Amino acid sequence: MKKPLNISRRTLIKATGAAALGIIPAGTLLVRAAGKPHPKALQAKSWAMVINAKLCPPGCRICQEACHKAHNVPNMPDPKQDVKWIWQESYNAAFPYETHPYPDQANEKRAYPILCNHCENPSCVRVCPTQATFQRPDGVVMMDYHRCIGCRFCMAACPYGARSFNFKDPRPHIPSVNQAYPTRTPGVVEKCNFCDERLAVGQMPVCVEACPTKAILFGDLSDPASSVRQALAANVTLQRKTKLGTRPKVFYIV
Amino acid sequence: MLEHAWNETGPRFKAWLAALLLLIGVGGFCYSIQLGTGLGVTGMSRDVSWGLYIGQFTFFVGVAASAVMVVLPYYLHDVKVFGRITVVGEFLAVTAVIMCILFILVDLGMPSRLLNIMLYPSPGSVLFWDMVVLNGYFFLNLLTGWKVLEAEYTGIQAPDWVKPLIYIAIPWAFSIHTVTAFIYSGIPGRDFWLTALTAPKFLASAFATGPALLILISLALRRFTGFDAGQEAIRRLSIIVTYAMSITVFMIMAEFFTAFYSQVPSHMYALKYFFVGLYGGNSFVLISWIFAALCLLALILLLNPKTRGDEKWLTIACASTFIALAIEKGISFTVGGFITNPFGRVTEYWPTPIELGIVLGIWALGAFLLSLFYSLFVTVKRRSERGLV
Amino acid sequence: MNKNRLVALGLILFVLLFTFPVLMNLGKSVTKTQPPSLLQDQTAMQELADKLGVKNIDEFRERHKQVLAEWKDSVVRDGKRIYVTKDGREIPISLQNLASQPQYCNECHDYVGIEKPNCWTCHVEPKGGAGK
Numbered sequence: 001m002k003k004p005l006n007i008s009r010r011t012l013i014k015a016t017g018a019a020a021l022g023i024i025p026a027g028t029l030l031v032r033a034a035g036k037p038h039p040k041a042l043q044a045k046s047w048a049m050v051i052n053a054k055l056c057p058p059g060c061r062i063c064q065e066a067c068h069k070a071h072n073v074p075n076m077p078d079p080k081q082d083v084k085w086i087w088q089e090s091y092n093a094a095f096p097y098e099t100h101p102y103p104d105q106a107n108e109k110r111a112y113p114i115l116c117n118h119c120e121n122p123s124c125v126r127v128c129p130t131q132a133t134f135q136r137p138d139g140v141v142m143m144d145y146h147r148c149i150g151c152r153f154c155m156a157a158c159p160y161g162a163r164s165f166n167f168k169d170p171r172p173h174i175p176s177v178n179q180a181y182p183t184r185t186p187g188v189v190e191k192c193n194f195c196d197e198r199l200a201v202g203q204m205p206v207c208v209e210a211c212p213t214k215a216i217l218f219g220d221l222s223d224p225a226s227s228v229r230q231a232l233a234a235n236v237t238l239q240r241k242t243k244l245g246t247r248p249k250v251f252y253i254v
Numbered sequence: 255m256l257e258h259a260w261n262e263t264g265p266r267f268k269a270w271l272a273a274l275l276l277l278i279g280v281g282g283f284c285y286s287i288q289l290g291t292g293l294g295v296t297g298m299s300r301d302v303s304w305g306l307y308i309g310q311f312t313f314f315v316g317v318a319a320s321a322v323m324v325v326l327p328y329y330l331h332d333v334k335v336f337g338r339i340t341v342v343g344e345f346l347a348v349t350a351v352i353m354c355i356l357f358i359l360v361d362l363g364m365p366s367r368l369l370n371i372m373l374y375p376s377p378g379s380v381l382f383w384d385m386v387v388l389n390g391y392f393f394l395n396l397l398t399g400w401k402v403l404e405a406e407y408t409g410i411q412a413p414d415w416v417k418p419l420i421y422i423a424i425p426w427a428f429s430i431h432t433v434t435a436f437i438y439s440g441i442p443g444r445d446f447w448l449t450a451l452t453a454p455k456f457l458a459s460a461f462a463t464g465p466a467l468l469i470l471i472s473l474a475l476r477r478f479t480g481f482d483a484g485q486e487a488i489r490r491l492s493i494i495v496t497y498a499m500s501i502t503v504f505m506i507m508a509e510f511f512t513a514f515y516s517q518v519p520s521h522m523y524a525l526k527y528f529f530v531g532l533y534g535g536n537s538f539v540l541i542s543w544i545f546a547a548l549c550l551l552a553l554i555l556l557l558n559p560k561t562r563g564d565e566k567w568l569t570i571a572c573a574s575t576f577i578a579l580a581i582e583k584g585i586s587f588t589v590g591g592f593i594t595n596p597f598g599r600v601t602e603y604w605p606t607p608i609e610l611g612i613v614l615g616i617w618a619l620g621a622f623l624l625s626l627f628y629s630l631f632v633t634v635k636r637r638s639e640r641g642l643v
Numbered sequence: 644m645n646k647n648r649l650v651a652l653g654l655i656l657f658v659l660l661f662t663f664p665v666l667m668n669l670g671k672s673v674t675k676t677q678p679p680s681l682l683q684d685q686t687a688m689q690e691l692a693d694k695l696g697v698k699n700i701d702e703f704r705e706r707h708k709q710v711l712a713e714w715k716d717s718v719v720r721d722g723k724r725i726y727v728t729k730d731g732r733e734i735p736i737s738l739q740n741l742a743s744q745p746q747y748c749n750e751c752h753d754y755v756g757i758e759k760p761n762c763w764t765c766h767v768e769p770k771g772g773a774g775k
Contacts, residue, residue, distance in 0.1 A: 035717035035723030035725060035726060035727060035736075036723055036727055036733065037722060037723050037724065038724045041722070078299075080601060081298075081300060082300060083300075089597055092598065093598060093599070094597070096596075123442050126378050126379070127380065127381065129381040129385070130367075130371055130373075130376060131376050132374075134720065136722060138722070142719060144719050145765065146715055146719070147370055148364060148367075149362050149367045149371065150293075150362050150363020151361070151362055151363075152303045152363070153381055155300070156303060156591065157441045158443075160596055161301070161595055161596035166292065166363070167292055168291060177767055178767075179739075179767045180767075181767075182767065183764075183765050184765055185765050186291075186292035186293075186294075186363065187362070187363030188364060199722075200718075200724050201724070244442040
């Protein structure tokens with residue numbers, strides 16, 4: 001025989017409240033699916049990039065074009081609201097704290113590829129209120145476009161101007177959509193992902209492969225034998241805004 | 255008590271509410287355009303990624319926090335003259351917090367995902383804590399304000415649990431503005447924001463803005479409803495405004511000293527941009543000088559006891575204080591952090607008509623709620639003073 | 644003011660507001676008592692379940708949204724692009740492959756009266772899709 005439920009209003013409200021509190025953080029406890037990396041996936045303890053700017057021919061935009069095509073990065077009509085993953089800046093713009101009025105002539109003409117630094121101590125990750133941007137164990141600073149609420153705190157927190165916001169629908173402004181990669185929805189922030197989608201299936205980043213002068217090296221910073229470590233050992237290199245303590249993982253040979 | 259409040263209002267009040275509703279509608283219409291197209295309809299850009307919305311949010315967190323300037327003296331220092339207006343302050347806080355939440359909401363690119371902040375709590379994010387403290391502050395003030403007013407209406411003392419909540423609300427008020435300041439002052443690479451002075455400066459300017467607004471509200475209530483906060487309460491408030499405004503201006507001057515005596519370029523950029531323009535960008539020069547002039551005017555009128563004691567001059571002083579700090583915190587401070595951009599260039603920002611329409615709508619909503627709250631408050635006061643309880 | 648009249652007005656408004664979705668759909672559902680023929684094709688539906696990595700159509704119906712969320716987290720947050728099902732099968736995570744014919748998603752969502760999936764505003768819709 002069933003007993004009649006004997007719950008006072010107060011108890012019911014309490015129970016409902018408790019249940020609601022239980023549900024709220026449940027999102028974070030969501031059980032992760034059993035998953036496996038692709039057999040060919042490239043793995044590293046700490047991905048890093050070395051860009052030999054000496055090898056960047058003035059006016060060259062091949063890395064930018066290849067990256068933006070591969071990742072469906074739009075050409076927004078208003079440059080103030082444009083979306084960029086990798087692009088070129090002058091030495092003075094890239095290294096504003098390391099300039100003086102009498103630069104060498106070669107450097108003055110050079111264009112430096114600028115992209116997300118995938119910092120070891122990323123301020124964007126620290127400020128994100130939903131962990132939509134986060135740091136993976138291999139050091140890649142990722143964006144979860146399904147979770148981003150578009151508050152743009154990360155854009156304020158990024159000292160490198162590497163983040164773009166989708167102010168309007170990007171789809172109409174993508175010259176030819178790459179079927180293999182998603183576009184973005186208006187209202188989320190995006191940036192370079194160190195070609196996570198390519199690393200996952202055993203390929204090097206697009207910019208590395210596209211560069212005709214092999215100016216971009218990509219490898220494991222924790223492995224002394226890697227191409228990036230060898231390049232760092234053999235050259236004078238700079239990082240952008242080291243005084244901020246973000247510890248970037250993109251190095252420039254100047 | 256609600257029914258009496260409504261029935262005792264006149265046609266003029268109802269017309270005022272209708273006008274506000276119209277403005278709220280304008281705001282809603284503008285927001286629907288923004289929802290459809292995205293934040294591209296605003297003046298914001300990849301370089302100035304926060305603008306008027308976040309500025310207004312910051313400003314109204316200050317207004318919300320400033321309620322503590324009547325609550326604290328009354329409950330901790332037994333300043334009896336504030337007894338009549340603590341509820342006025344608490345309702346101002348409630349309204350300001352609602353406006354803050356709306357300013358955040360309209361600033362989001364993905365408002366439908368707002369609850370992700372609670373679904374994926376991120377204790378490392380200041381914005382997460384801001385959400386926590388703002389919500390807490392909202393409920394504390396709504397509960398205490400309501401209970402105190404209800405006690406007056408029924409003539410029965412407010413329940414015992416109200417007092418501790420009032421005491422909790424006092425440090426809580428400081429926390430909301432501190433956390434809001436930390437959103438800015440903990441970011442590397444934005445040298446205009448990256449100063450430990452941000453939080454104290456926010457608090458000081460809030461404690462000038464809020465009491466100045468309370469004085470203006472009290473004078474308006476006396477004129478339109480006959481409710482008198484009392485000469486002494488207004489005099490005491492005006493002293494608070496004087497101190498807080500002096501401290502605010504002092505702190506702003508201190509920023510100038512650090513920037514220009516040290517000659518560190520990144521600390522001078524924003525200040526130069528505001529007052530003389532930088533690299534061809536000068537859209538903030540006019541409002542910055544208006545800000546400076548209003549600060550000076552307010553200080554002269556407030557520091558002189560004769561003008562401070564005169565209601566006409568005091569009104570001008572309070573309005574100047576409020577407008578000056580609404581310019582500084584309501585837009586300039588936010589934009590200043592983005593001067594220059596990470597590449598040493600200046601990108602200009604100015605709100606678009608749609609952005610202004612949305613902000614106007616939220617202001618109207620604030621005024622609407624405040625009008626309802628205060629008509630309720632005045633009715634209850636009137637009835638209790640007539641012995642109708 | 645007459646309180647009863649106010650109360651009655653309030654009640655009517657409340658009922659109207661809360662039955663709004665039902666009222667809006669009055670007369671529309673009659674034509675849809677039968678699932679669309681597409682969804683009655685058991686083999687096609689089972690194929691869909693296999694691609695998602697669930698046992699059968701029932702589990703597909705119940706859990707597809709959750710599995711899709713797991714897929715997203717696995718790829719984006721863990722960098723794991725192969726989904727391992729409960730019975731040990733390994734499925735390459737691919738929305739394109741799963742919904743190679745998005746009209747299944749659209750027809751079913753339409754049939755049960757909920758919004759069409761918004762996957763294709765970002766993920767490129769496979770060829771032969773039914774459009775947004």
